[in-house]
Amino acid sequence: MADEQIIKSKERVRDFAEVYTPSRIVKEMCDLIPAEKWTIESTFLEPACGNGNFLVEIYARKLKLCANEHDGLKALASIVGIDIQQDNIDEARDRLKAMYLEAYPNCNSFCKWMLNMTLRNNIICGDSLTIMEKWATDNNMRAPVIVEGANGQYSFLN
Ligand SMILES: C[S@@+](CC[C@H](N)C(=O)[O-])C[C@H]1O[C@@H](n2cnc3c(N)ncnc32)[C@H](O)[C@@H]1O
Numbered sequence: 319m320a321d322e323q324i325i326k327s328k329e330r331v332r333d334f335a336e337v338y339t340p341s342r343i344v345k346e347m348c349d350l351i352p353a354e355k356w357t358i359e360s361t362f363l364e365p366a367c368g369n370g371n372f373l374v375e376i377y378a379r380k381l382k383l384c385a386n387e388h389d390g391l392k393a394l395a396s397i398v399g400i401d402i403q404q405d406n407i408d409e410a411r412d413r414l415k416a417m418y419l420e421a422y423p424n425c426n427s428f429c430k431w432m433l434n435m436t437l438r439n440n441i442i443c444g445d446s447l448t449i450m451e452k453w454a455t456d457n458n459m460r461a462p463v464i465v466e467g468a469n470g471q472y473s474f475l476n
């Protein structure tokens with residue numbers, strides 16, 4: 319879109335190299351990913367996610383594969399985003415949350431709780447270099463995994 323905002327301020331460009339990717343380019347880049355990689359559970363990590371431009375495109379493509387609200391949560395749980403600025407993380411979480419609620423307006427309160435937990439766990443404010451170094455060295459830190467229980471309920475594995 320011609321009027322898409324790609325910077326918030328000169329200071330943020332200077333301090334954080336913050337220049338958002340226009341949606342047209344995000345789509346073109348996602349198109350480069352082979353079709354077989356697009357599954358509900360295929361994992362994506364965006365280590366400098368900004369306000370979520372790539373995350374929302376990835377989630378939109380995954381949502382098309384989802385049959386129900388539980389799939390929608392599984393798809394969300396496979397997406398991890400990190401940014402060093404909290405306002406970006408707040409926006410990214412809000413955008414993803416709105417997508418889920420638009421897709422599943424009648425989802426129950428448990429799904430809403432899982433939605434919030436997943437966003438809190440997976441869309442993280444921090445220095446991605448430090449966080450990924452921790453992930454690489456600390457066996458106790460894993461990306462959250464959602465599992466389906468015998469009763470059809472879903473819960474976090476870790
Ligand atoms: C060029 S922007 C890209 C944003 C988004 N990926 C997009 O394409 O629209 C870079 C982003 O990286 C973030 N950033 C800079 N240093 C970072 C770090 N050490 N860890 C995590 N995020 C960082 C900035 O806050 C900024 O939002």
